[in-house]
Amino acid sequence: MLKQLLTSPMEKFIKIESLSGVLLFAATIVAVVWANSPFGDSYQAIWGYEVGVSMTNFELVKPVILWINDGLMALFFFLIGLEIKRELSVGELNAPKKAIFPLFAAIGGIAFPALVFVLSNNDPEALAGWAIPMATDIAFSLAIMKLLGDRVPLNLKVFLTAFAIVDDLGAVLIIALFYSSGIKWMLILIAFAILGVLFLLTMRGLYSKYLLMVLGVVVWLLFLKAGIHPTIAGVLLAFTVPIHRKVKIPEFMEALDELQEKIIKAPRQENGLLSKAQIEHIDNLDEWTTEVQSPLQRMEHKLHDWVAYVIMPVFALSNAGVTVSTDTALNMNLILGIALALIVGKAVGIFLMSNLALRLGISKLPDGVSRMQILGVSFLAGVGFTMSIFIANLAFKDNPALLDSAKVGILIGSLIAGLTGFLILRALGSPKSDSR
Numbered sequence: 027m028l029k030q031l032l033t034s035p036m037e038k039f040i041k042i043e044s045l046s047g048v049l050l051f052a053a054t055i056v057a058v059v060w061a062n063s064p065f066g067d068s069y070q071a072i073w074g075y076e077v078g079v080s081m082t083n084f085e086l087v088k089p090v091i092l093w094i095n096d097g098l099m100a101l102f103f104f105l106i107g108l109e110i111k112r113e114l115s116v117g118e119l120n121a122p123k124k125a126i127f128p129l130f131a132a133i134g135g136i137a138f139p140a141l142v143f144v145l146s147n148n149d150p151e152a153l154a155g156w157a158i159p160m161a162t163d164i165a166f167s168l169a170i171m172k173l174l175g176d177r178v179p180l181n182l183k184v185f186l187t188a189f190a191i192v193d194d195l196g197a198v199l200i201i202a203l204f205y206s207s208g209i210k211w212m213l214i215l216i217a218f219a220i221l222g223v224l225f226l227l228t229m230r231g232l233y234s235k236y237l238l239m240v241l242g243v244v245v246w247l248l249f250l251k252a253g254i255h256p257t258i259a260g261v262l263l264a265f266t267v268p269i270h271r272k273v274k275i276p277e278f279m280e281a282l283d284e285l286q287e288k289i290i291k292a293p294r295q296e297n298g299l300l301s302k303a304q305i306e307h308i309d310n311l312d313e314w315t316t317e318v319q320s321p322l323q324r325m326e327h328k329l330h331d332w333v334a335y336v337i338m339p340v341f342a343l344s345n346a347g348v349t350v351s352t353d354t355a356l357n358m359n360l361i362l363g364i365a366l367a368l369i370v371g372k373a374v375g376i377f378l379m380s381n382l383a384l385r386l387g388i389s390k391l392p393d394g395v396s397r398m399q400i401l402g403v404s405f406l407a408g409v410g411f412t413m414s415i416f417i418a419n420l421a422f423k424d425n426p427a428l429l430d431s432a433k434v435g436i437l438i439g440s441l442i443a444g445l446t447g448f449l450i451l452r453a454l455g456s457p458k459s460d461s462r
Contacts, residue, residue, distance in 0.1 A: 217244075
């Protein structure tokens with residue numbers, strides 16, 4: 027019962043992510059067309075326009091694109107943190123038996139693409155992009171699955187979501203360890219002290235979303251000024267949000283019955299408006315409704331639409347506009363390395379490692395899922411779009427030519443990997459069980 031109440035309904039999650047994938051695709055097309063149109067200068071000008079706050083002893087002025095990548099994407103990472111905590115607490119990763127299969131798949135999906143990229147790269151300057159092909163874009167992948175309808179069982183979508191979340195966790199750790207420089211440790215210590223206070227308050231049952239928002243901005247700013255990418259603050263803050271509810275369902279249902287009876291019996295006004303007593307009982311109902319919900323589940327639910335329908339499409343629109351012309355000096359080796367890593371590295375790594383877990387006898391295929399469907403999903407995982415572009419921005423922030431080349435490689439690799447996975451799953455027809 028607890029798991030059913032705390033875990034977001036998978037069908038709704040998939041629906042939201044699928045539509046988000048469609049919006050991402052549309053935003054990408056618009057960005058590429060816009061950047062290569064006669065109005066291409068306006069594309070660069072808008073995202074490069076600097077805005078911010080400047081005072082005597084404090085300045086925070088950034089181009090619009092960095093407000094998106096450092097600010098809005100912190101909310102994206104905050105949502106990832108909420109999803110990771112939920113999965114670790116009550117989801118597909120909350121027990122070793124359930125976690126082993128997606129965990130092995132995720133390890134393969136992280137290690138093999140990086141290996142393929144390094145082996146195919148002969149440019150030391152481009153080597154900084156080794157982590158670009160390591161993460162899976164859940165929204166794009168589920169959007170492709172959505173096109174297949176009943177050919178794809180729900181358990182296959184759950185498997186994709188589970189190992190993609192582990193991929194995201196790996197990407198977060200890599201960003202923190204390898205794409206942060208010039209760290210100011212005193213600011214980091216202050217940030218962790220604030221996080222420690224939030225953790226302590228949560229453990230004592232003292233949680234306030236308003237306090238979280240205020241201190242969250244402070245922690246984000248400290249990370250930004252300290253030299254660690256501020257999106258990491260989003261993930262850490264998510265782990266301070268409590269998952270357990272103050273009121274259990276039986277207690278809530280009992281209170282609901284009492285309040286219903288009180289509202290019915292309360293004095294009524296002749297003008298059709300609620301009486302003072304009725305308003306008080308309804309206010310009590312609001313309090314009970316809040317108490318019966320998990321703060322983490324409630325926040326994830328409210329934030330998910332904003333991230334899926336606004337933040338991610340805006341990120342795609344501002345970052346996917348690669349200018350391609352005869353004068354553009356693209357690094358073909360980098361493009362090929364990223365594309366191969368997304369297409370071959372992801373598919374081989376996920377399929378081999380998940381099958382290793384099966385052969386070792388430490389895991390089993392999800393019900394209604396075949397090995398060939400795992401292969402199809404392994405290719406779909408090569409759609410790395412959002413996180414890949416995000417890491418590319420960090421890896422090549424001082425080299426626009428390599429950054430454009432990386433984006434081209436991501437777009438090509440994601441397109442081919444997604445199409446291959448789609449064709450494999452489509453050819454399989456209706457799902458069949460194959461646990462051999």
